[in-house]
Amino acid sequence: MAVNRTSPLRKMPKVELHRHLDGSIRQETIVDISKRNNLDIDIADIVSLKKRSTITEPMQDLAAVLEAFDTIQKVSCSFEAIKRIAFENVEDAFHDGIKLIELRFSPAFISLDKEISNDEIIEGVIDGIVDGMVKYDIQVGLITIVSRTLDYEANRQGTLDVISYSKNGRHPGADRLLGFDLADRENTTEPSDFSELVNISREAGLGITVHSGEDTDASGVQKTLEVLNPDRIGHGVNAWQDMQVVEMLKERDVLLELCPTSNWLTQCVPVLAEHPLPDFYRAGVKVSINSDDPQLMDIDLTNEYEVAEKYYGFNNEDFRKMNLYALEKSFLPDDITGKIRKTHFL
């Protein structure tokens, strides 16, 4: 897997709803931030660093995966570093042909074992994306993540701090904090463990998306739908095992944020060609194509469109339809999505 700079699909206008901020840190930025802040990351050998901070083969070796996450987690170490990472995320998305992107980040994950406040994290992310939107013709929304395996109180505080920013608008760009996501290994907890945080977020006006059906079966998606009633599902791949759950997705008008290469690397699907993305699409479930963690997986969104063209036979009209679904289900307000629809997708 590698990024293809000359793909004709690069210029195609795209909408992306599922990309993790810290899964999208450039290698040179890891090196540079590490040097400036004297971080405990071995950067002497760039080839070995790339090996340690990317995942390009299906995950058999959990230690290698944990090392990759450990490395990227250390890099978001200050307001300045986070602002730079957020800005570069927007810059890279723009060069990927993306017209609207929603980026997600977890205050509890970023602040783990660090002296950094939620305010610094939130403001760093906001300032970075605002700078990106000033420089490039792209619209950006933000989603706060609750990581299932992390401390509940840290997650709760992160959620409350994001809501407080989004509500009182004391910081320019805070109105871009629009969504809540539940992520991380699914089988460690029950959806109901997070009902409180989902309800608080929904009441505050945030859109709700939940990582589900990635490492649980279709019943995990069903439970998520019944208990948390999300607007969108991250992945949801295994819902295809049960047509009743597929029907539930349609009835509830829930969009699936599908990420083919990521789903293959995490062994959610055995090979890219067997991903149920085209099955969901042809069954009438609203789906969108996403990159999840592009730098971590050495891909970009254009790569995922190439995968969809090659393995699922999607053409430009299919891509347009999926981008319209993504715009419809974006957490950004209608005036912004409407303008993008009119300019790029009609």
Ligand SMILES: [Zn+2]
């Ligand atoms: Zn994800």
